[in-house]
Amino acid sequence: MSTLERDVLSRAELDALVREQEEQLADLRSRLAEWQRAFDSSEKRDAAFATVSGREIEPLYTPLDRAEADDVDALGLPGFYPFTRGPYASMYRTRLWTMRQFAGFATAEETNARYKYLLEQGQTGLSVAFDFPTLMGYDADHARALGEVGVCGVAVSSLDDMEALFQDIPLDRVSVSMTINGPAIILFAFYVAAAEKQGLSADVLRGTVQNDILKEYQAQHAWVYPPEPALRLIVDMFEWCTEHAPKYNPISISGYHIREAGATAAEELAFTLRNGFEYVERGIERGLDVDLFAPRLSFFFDVHSDFFEEIAKLRAARRIWARGMREKYGAKNPESWRLRTHAQTAGVSLTAHQAENNIVRVAYQAMAAALGGTQSLHTNSMDETLALPTEKAVRIALRTQQILAHESGVPNTIDPLAGSYYVESLTDDLERDAEAIFAEIDSIGGVVHGIEQGWFQQRIATSAMRQQRAIESGERVVVGVNRFTDGSGAIEIETLTMDPEVERRQVEYMAKMRAARDDQAVARTLAALTEACHGDGNLFPKILDCARAYCTLYEIRHGMEQVFGSYKEPVSF
Amino acid sequence: MTDSQRRVRVLVAKPGLDGHDRGAKVIASAFRDAGFEVIYTGLHQTPEMIVSAAVQEDVDVVAMSVLSGAHMTLFPRVKELLDEAGADHVLVTGGGIIPEADMEALEARGVGRLFGPGTRTTDAIAYVKEWFAQRETV
Numbered sequence: 001m002s003t004l005e006r007d008v009l010s011r012a013e014l015d016a017l018v019r020e021q022e023e024q025l026a027d028l029r030s031r032l033a034e035w036q037r038a039f040d041s042s043e044k045r046d047a048a049f050a051t052v053s054g055r056e057i058e059p060l061y062t063p064l065d066r067a068e069a070d071d072v073d074a075l076g077l078p079g080f081y082p083f084t085r086g087p088y089a090s091m092y093r094t095r096l097w098t099m100r101q102f103a104g105f106a107t108a109e110e111t112n113a114r115y116k117y118l119l120e121q122g123q124t125g126l127s128v129a130f131d132f133p134t135l136m137g138y139d140a141d142h143a144r145a146l147g148e149v150g151v152c153g154v155a156v157s158s159l160d161d162m163e164a165l166f167q168d169i170p171l172d173r174v175s176v177s178m179t180i181n182g183p184a185i186i187l188f189a190f191y192v193a194a195a196e197k198q199g200l201s202a203d204v205l206r207g208t209v210q211n212d213i214l215k216e217y218q219a220q221h222a223w224v225y226p227p228e229p230a231l232r233l234i235v236d237m238f239e240w241c242t243e244h245a246p247k248y249n250p251i252s253i254s255g256y257h258i259r260e261a262g263a264t265a266a267e268e269l270a271f272t273l274r275n276g277f278e279y280v281e282r283g284i285e286r287g288l289d290v291d292l293f294a295p296r297l298s299f300f301f302d303v304h305s306d307f308f309e310e311i312a313k314l315r316a317a318r319r320i321w322a323r324g325m326r327e328k329y330g331a332k333n334p335e336s337w338r339l340r341t342h343a344q345t346a347g348v349s350l351t352a353h354q355a356e357n358n359i360v361r362v363a364y365q366a367m368a369a370a371l372g373g374t375q376s377l378h379t380n381s382m383d384e385t386l387a388l389p390t391e392k393a394v395r396i397a398l399r400t401q402q403i404l405a406h407e408s409g410v411p412n413t414i415d416p417l418a419g420s421y422y423v424e425s426l427t428d429d430l431e432r433d434a435e436a437i438f439a440e441i442d443s444i445g446g447v448v449h450g451i452e453q454g455w456f457q458q459r460i461a462t463s464a465m466r467q468q469r470a471i472e473s474g475e476r477v478v479v480g481v482n483r484f485t486d487g488s489g490a491i492e493i494e495t496l497t498m499d500p501e502v503e504r505r506q507v508e509y510m511a512k513m514r515a516a517r518d519d520q521a522v523a524r525t526l527a528a529l530t531e532a533c534h535g536d537g538n539l540f541p542k543i544l545d546c547a548r549a550y551c552t553l554y555e556i557r558h559g560m561e562q563v564f565g566s567y568k569e570p571v572s573f
Numbered sequence: 574m575t576d577s578q579r580r581v582r583v584l585v586a587k588p589g590l591d592g593h594d595r596g597a598k599v600i601a602s603a604f605r606d607a608g609f610e611v612i613y614t615g616l617h618q619t620p621e622m623i624v625s626a627a628v629q630e631d632v633d634v635v636a637m638s639v640l641s642g643a644h645m646t647l648f649p650r651v652k653e654l655l656d657e658a659g660a661d662h663v664l665v666t667g668g669g670i671i672p673e674a675d676m677e678a679l680e681a682r683g684v685g686r687l688f689g690p691g692t693r694t695t696d697a698i699a700y701v702k703e704w705f706a707q708r709e710t711v
Contacts, residue, residue, distance in 0.1 A: 132590035132641050136617070144619070147646025148590055221592025221616050261595050348595075352690040385670065385690045387642070461598045468599050472693050481691045495672065498642065571615035573585070573601040 028064060035060070048475050051306040052349075053264035054466065055429070061421035066428065071419075074319070074428075078373075078414045080334075082322035084315050084427065085415040086373040087338045092411035097369075098376035099401045100177060100342070104129030104154035105388050106502045107509070108164035111154040115169060117391070121398060125207075125376060127177040128165070129153035130187070135222040137183035137557035140506040149503040152388070157506075158552045160513045162190040163197055171195045176207040177252070177342070177376075182224035184211035185233045185540060186556045189547035192245070196548075202241075208249035208298055208342070211237060214275040214447055217567070218456035220257035224557055227448045229564035233539060234279065235286045238293040240540040249298040251279065252342060259302035260348045262464025265313050266430055268302060270437035271456060273320050278447045280329050294325060295335035303369040304346040305361060311417060312426035314341065314372030319427070320434055343374035350385045354480035358382035363400050370410050371417055377401060387495035454570035461573060513550060521549040526559045533563035581705045582632040586614040586623045588651065591641035596668060600636060603694035609701070620647060624654040627663060633708075634701055637667035644671050648684045656683075664704055668692060 009017070039059060049057050058065075076082050079089030088094070101123055104111045115126050131153040133145035139157040140149045149155050156162055166176075171194070180187045188209045192202050213230040216223045223230070234251065241250040255263075255272035263271065276297060283293050301317065303310045321339040325331040345365035350358045359382050366379050379397040381389030389397070405411055417423045444450050451457075470476040477483045529542040539560070546556045585601040587594055594616060605611045612630050614623060627635050635655070639647055644667075652665045668688035671679075676687045685704065688697055 132643075136590045138590070144590065147643040148641055151642040152591070216592075221594060222590075261593075262599075387670065387672065461595075461602070464595050464599055465602050468603075468694065472695065478691075497672075500645075569615055571613060573598040573605075573611075573613045 025064065025067060028062060032062060032064065047477075048470075051265065051309045052304055052467070052476065053266065053306065053309065054470070055265070055309065061425050063421060065421055065425045069424070069428065071424070075418060075424075081326065081337055083318040083338055085418055087318060087340050087375070091373065091414045092370075092405075093414070096405050096411060097374050097401075098125045098175070099123050099398060099405075100125040100127045100376045100378055101394060101398055102127040102129050102177075102179065102344070102378050103394070104131075105152075105496075106150040106154065106498065107506055108154055108156060108161045109167075110502075112165055112167050112169070114391075115165075118394070118398070119169070119174070121395065122402065123398060125175045125177065126169070127378065128156075128179065130178075130180055131155045132222075133157075134187070134553065135180060135182065137186070137224045137553055139510060139552045139554040140503070141510045142554050145503075147503070149506050151498055151502075155502075155506050156187065156190065156553070157510060158513055158550050159190050159193045159197075159547050160509070160550060162187075162194040166194055166198075171198055172200050172204040172206075178207070178209045181210055181213055181216045181220070182222050182230070183553060183557050184209050184213075185237055185543055186547070186553055188237065188250075189540065189543045189556075190553075192544060193547040202245040203247070205245050205248045208252045209237075210254060210300070211251045212254045212275065212300075214278060214451065215254050215258055215272070217451040217569075218258060218271060218275075219261040219263070219460055221569070223567045223569075225561065225564045226567045227451060229533075229560070230567075231279075231282050231448075233560075235282050235288070236538045236540050238279075238283050238296075239286065239288060239538055241296060242288070242292050246296070249296050251296075252298045252300045253279065254300040256300050256302045256344055258460065259304065260346070262460045262467065264463050265304065265306070265309050266433035267437065267459065267463060269313050269317055269320075269430055270434040270441075272299065272301070273317060273324070273434060274438055274441050274447060276321065277324055277329070280325070284329065290325075290329055290331050291333035291336050294329075294331055295333060295338070299339055299341040301341055301343050301374075302346050303343045303365045303372070303374075305349045305365060307364060307368045308417075308423055308426055309430075310365070310368040311372040312423055312430050314343070314369070314374065315415075315423070315427045316430040316434065317341070318373075320431055340375045342376045342378070343369040343372070344378040345369070345380045347380055347384060350380060350382070351478060351481050352385045353485070355382050355386065357480050358385075359396060359400065362397060363404070366400055366404050367408070367410060370404055371415075373415060383495055387497065390494060390496045392494075452570065454572050457570070458572055510552070514552075517550040522546075522551050522555070525549045526551055526555055529556065529559045530562055533560050579709075581609045581634060581701060582612075582630065583609045583634040583636055583701070584612050584614065584623070584627050584630060584632040586618055586626070586635060586637045586651075587616045588618050588620060588623055588637055588639060588647045589641050589643045590617055591639065591643070592616055593640045594638070596640070597638040600638065600668070600694060600697060603698060604636070604701070607698045607702075609698075620650040620654055623651055624658055624660070627655065628658050628660055632663060633705060634664045634666060636697075636701075637665070637669075639667060639669040639671065642670065644669060644679070644687075645675060648679050648687075649682050652683050662708070664701070664708075666697075666701070668697070 078086035237250040253276040255268040259268040322337040381393035525546040666685035
């Protein structure tokens with residue numbers, strides 16, 4: 001429209017334009033009435049026309065659904081406020097999303113071999129899956145680790161293991177994402193120390209540590225300390241990284257686990273962004289300049305099966321974040337407004353029955369992630385409801401992304417679904433839903449209070465139960481599970497099994513490492529850390545000293561726990 | 574009230590370090606809706622903690638959810654400790670990401686039926702009810 005190219009419209013031109021639009025809308029209304037009659041008289045399928053989150057969907061969307069919307073402001077342009085259309089101006093024209101498969105199992109040596117394989121296959125970033133003992137801050141030789149060492153991820157109990165994990169992988173050239181939360185600051189210290197061993201300083205490190213404790217209390221449950229000291233450690237990371245590791249993301253504010261635990265799309269969106277704003281508030285309270293730390297905050301969303309709702313969710317997330325950061329928190333740096341996200345296809349949508357069907361589910365979800373404008377993506381392997389993925393299954397999952405990137409044409413143009421009446425309506429609806437949930441969270445006394453009361457946990461469990469009922473009643477169809485079940489039941493694919501020897505080997509490594517280290521340095525650095533916990537200085541340098549001295553994960557965890565205590569969950573179901 | 578009308582008492586437990594409690598909470602709610610008396614342990618329980626709760630609460634069934642791959646350690650350990658505590662009448666059942674071969678191996682070691690991903694809650698409820706009715710008639 002040429003009028004847009006000029007700065008000023010005359011009053012008469014403006015009036016004419018408004019009149020013309022009103023006439024068009026009136027015409028559309030009368031045509032729509034005619035369509036409605038035709039629609040009403042048509043026979044309908046017996047199906048629930050709703051998203052997986054239970055959102056009722058209209059049979060048709062038209063300009064009338066968004067007649068009030070001001071798309072110049074609400075959508076903007078890619079790379080510009082409010083970033084609805086994408087965080088970067090040139091998006092996939094400059095760089096495709098990073099294909100980042102989450103992987104880790106057994107010992108550091110074995111995982112290191114898998115990483116090298118993935119890099120050879122064309123993967124462009126690494127993503128570390130730790131085992132449960134590591135996630136909870138226990139060493140491989142701790143009594144609580146029994147039976148779980150290296151089973152669900154890789155065991156990393158000290159700098160020694162971290163060095164082995166990245167042996168011959170140059171940490172200045174590969175970006176590494178680490179999924180660790182409760183003891184995140186300790187694993188990050190191991191990582192920084194491992195980079196030092198490669199002769200690299202922290203300022204060259206690229207990557208992300210998940211470090212999002214709020215969603216752990218709400219959904220994923222790998223915590224160590226109570227909320228207040230845990231939040232202190234996170235702000236310590238913001239502060240230290242801003243100064244020393246400016247290319248590293250010290251947090252990945254994650255909706256993935258919230259969604260996987262049962263939340264709806266709107267709950268995932270709202271809880272995640274509200275958690276993000278909580279971290280921003282904590283940083284500001286510390287006296288940090290929001291425009292220095294906010295640009296390094298990154299996000300992580302689930303991409304579930306409802307194609308359009310997931311695309312709309314990612315678009316809404318960017319707009320809500322941008323508006324909140326600029327309008328509420330006074331950020332002036334556009335980098336602080338820009339929401340960058342990782343995405344992963346929905347593990348919870350995969351089925352054990354007819355597991356090969358999962359390849360198709362993942363492909364659709366991956367396409368939604370790309371159309372939603374993600375910066376990186378993990379595609380699940382078809383066998384992940386059965387076991388850790390086999391090499392073949394991982395390769396197919398990665399190839400799924402490569403086909404999407406290089407054959408489908410999806411990355412050719414930026415935000416191709418913008419202007420779709422449906423997608424824009426859903427984007428608006430999700431934003432409204434999130435705002436309503438923010439108000440509820442405020443009314444219960446904020447995020448930490450809501451966690452302590454079990455409010456988030458209860459709400460997620462209620463949504464999970466509702467979805468389970470919808471599947472069991474057949475209201476929601478799951479192919480191969482409650483419909484089209486011919487051939488279901490038997491597991492038809494090969495799965496990866498773990499060698500029970502892994503635990504014994506890992507315990508042996510630990511014993512060797514403990515024997516070789518300088519016990520005095522261990523004792524000295526641990527004592528200095530515990531002492532520092534009583535004060536209010538940044539704890540990261542002390543933790544880094546412990547890491548360099550080969551203190552173990554549990555020793556460092558325990559060094560702080562003596563002062564901070566541990567978290568007790570409010571139990572309910 | 575006769576014994577057969579007594580409500581089934583179930584301890585739903587999350588052993589080990591795995592925090593994925595969606596399944597545990599869903600099955601706990603479904604058991605409650607089915608008329609069972611349900612106690613939920615919360616997360617990160619050791620086998621010792623679970624058995625102590627089971628004995629103290631005098632439950633009929635311990636239903637454990639394990640998604641971490643540690644099932645071959647955790648199920649037999651709980652069964653063993655229950656037996657040691659003189660509670661060998663308690664049914665140990667559960668679900669999670671457990672390969673069929675492992676399910677069979679565990680059954681051979683005295684563990685009850687285990688349920689994999691995609692199980693209907695009604696199937697688990699029917700199994701517990703049937704087991705309970707059989708035990709009460711013996």
